[in-house]
Amino acid sequence: MASTGDDQSKQASVTGYPPVPGFSPQQQQYPPQPYPPQYQNYPPPPYYPNPHNNPYPYTAPPPAAYYSQQYAAAPHESSGRFTFVRFILTMMIALFLGAFLLSLLTFLIFGADVPQFFIQSMSVPEFNVSGHALRANWDANITISNSNEKLVLFFEKIEGVIVHEETVLALAIAEHINVGTRGETTFNIKFVSATSSNHQEVVMGEHPDLVRDRNKQEVSFALRMMATTTFRSSSLWRRQASLRVFCEELHFKFAGPAGAGTLVAASDRKDHRNECLVYA
Numbered sequence: 001m002a003s004t005g006d007d008q009s010k011q012a013s014v015t016g017y018p019p020v021p022g023f024s025p026q027q028q029q030y031p032p033q034p035y036p037p038q039y040q041n042y043p044p045p046p047y048y049p050n051p052h053n054n055p056y057p058y059t060a061p062p063p064a065a066y067y068s069q070q071y072a073a074a075p076h077e078s079s080g081r082f083t084f085v086r087f088i089l090t091m092m093i094a095l096f097l098g099a100f101l102l103s104l105l106t107f108l109i110f111g112a113d114v115p116q117f118f119i120q121s122m123s124v125p126e127f128n129v130s131g132h133a134l135r136a137n138w139d140a141n142i143t144i145s146n147s148n149e150k151l152v153l154f155f156e157k158i159e160g161v162i163v164h165e166e167t168v169l170a171l172a173i174a175e176h177i178n179v180g181t182r183g184e185t186t187f188n189i190k191f192v193s194a195t196s197s198n199h200q201e202v203v204m205g206e207h208p209d210l211v212r213d214r215n216k217q218e219v220s221f222a223l224r225m226m227a228t229t230t231f232r233s234s235s236l237w238r239r240q241a242s243l244r245v246f247c248e249e250l251h252f253k254f255a256g257p258a259g260a261g262t263l264v265a266a267s268d269r270k271d272h273r274n275e276c277l278v279y280a
Contacts, residue, residue: 144187
C-alpha cells in the first residue's frame with residue numbers, strides 16, 4: 001500500500017490534480033493494437049510502386065522527362081504565332097497597295113481632261129423648200145482634240161443632230177473614232193433631212209421664219225452631239241464617259257436662192273474654227 005500512495009503522490013505532482021479514489025493509474029494504459037493486415041488482393045494504384053517490392057516506403061519522384069513533357073510548349077502555339085504575324089504583314093501590304101491603286105485611279109478619273117470639239121468646216125450643199133417639203137443636207141468636218149498625255153480616246157459612236165430653234169431637222173451617226181495622246185483627229189459626218197411627211201409639215205408649219213431666212217440667204221443652225229467615249233491608258237485601265245457637245249449659233253451664207261451655203265468662220269479664233277461646248 002505504500003507504493004500505491006507513492007504513485008498517487010507522483011500523479012498529483014505531475015498533473016496537479018489529486019487522484020480519484022478507486023481509480024488506478026495502470027488502468028489508463030491501453031493494450032497495444034496489432035498492425036492492420038496487409039491486403040494482397042488489391043493492386044497498387046497506377047504510377048505508384050508496390051510498397052512490398054520497394055525497400056523505401058515513400059513513392060519515388062517521376063523522372064525528369066515527365067516534367068519536361070508536361071510543361072513543354074505545344075508545337076501548335078508557335079505555329080499559331082507565326083501565322084498571326086504573317087497575317088498582319090499581309091494586311092499591311094494589302095492596305096498599302098490598295099491606297100496606292102486608289103490614288104492612281106483617282107488621278108486618272110478626275111485628272112483626265114475632257115476632249116475639245118471644233119467645227120473645222122461645214123457646208124449646206126442643198127437646202128430647198130417647196131410647199132410644205134424640206135429637202136436639205138449638211139456636210140461637216142469635226143476635229144476632236146485630246147490634251148491628255150497618257151490617255152487615248154476611243155469613240156464607239158457619235159450621234160449628231162441639226163437643230164433650228166429647238167426643232168430637229170436632220171440626224172447622222174459616226175462610229176469608231178480614235179484620238180491618240182496629245183493629238184487631234186478629224187472625222188466627216190453627213191446629215192440628211194428627215195423624209196417623213198408628217199415631220200416635214202411640222203417643221204414648215206411651226207418655223208415659217210426658216211423659209212424667210214433662207215430667202216434672205218442667211219440661216220443659223222446648231223449642231224449637237226452625244227458621244228460615248230472610252231479613256232484608255234497604256235495598261236489595262238479604262239473608263240467610259242458620256243459627252244454632250246453643243247455647237248451653237250452656226251451662221252451660214254447661201255449663194256443665191258438655190259445655191260449652197262457655207263459656214264461663216266469664227267472671228268474670235270486665230271484658226272477661225274468654231275469651238276463647241278463639251279459637258280461630261
